[in-house]
Amino acid sequence: MGVTEDALAAIESLDEREQFTYQATADIYGMSRTTLSRRHWQVQGSREGQAINLxxxxxxxxxxxxxxxxxxxxxxxxxxxxxxxxxxxxxxxxxxxxxxxxxxxxxxxx
Structure with a gap:
């Protein structure tokens, strides 16, 4: 798995009552907060997925x-x-x- 997938898996594994911030999670995984939140909300797909769509x-x-x-x-x-x-x-x-x-x-x- 890549960094983005690891970060998303970490967010998904949290209990729904646990608090988290995209910035803190992005810092842990060394990635952009914006990319992480967009991928989590499925606003932005992966480059591989985009290539398949094109x-x-x-x-x-x-x-x-x-x-x-x-x-x-x-x-x-x-x-x-x-x-x-x-x-x-x-x-x-x-x-x-x-x-x-x-x-x-x-x-x-x-």
Whole structure:
């Protein structure tokens, strides 16, 4: 777990009658009081969560897409970059750039 998760776990483990301050807890864990309170109130998510939300395909869609590519490759029809781009365009119903294809291939090297 990271520092933020440790601090949040410490807050959650307190009895509801126990008093705490975000500043004191943030000082203990060496982090920003603002970040801690925003994460505790779920106003601000993690960077990893934000990155997932910004992806063109959801993690499930991407997983299914990879399975489809593996299936094509096993049949002897490995898709080209253009084919990957066209498949993704059909799924999301909007234009998919070359940069997305590059990032997709990098994320799914295996």
């Amino acid at each position: 992806q063109l395909l959801s993690p499930h869609q991407e997983e299914e897409f990879v399975k489809y590519i593996i299936e094509l490759t096993e049949r002897g029809l490995p898709p080209t970059r253009e084919m990957i781009q066209n498949f993704a365009r059909e799924v999301v119903k909007k234009e998919v750039g070359n940069g997305w294809v590059t990032r997709f291939v990098e994320r799914n090297k295996d």
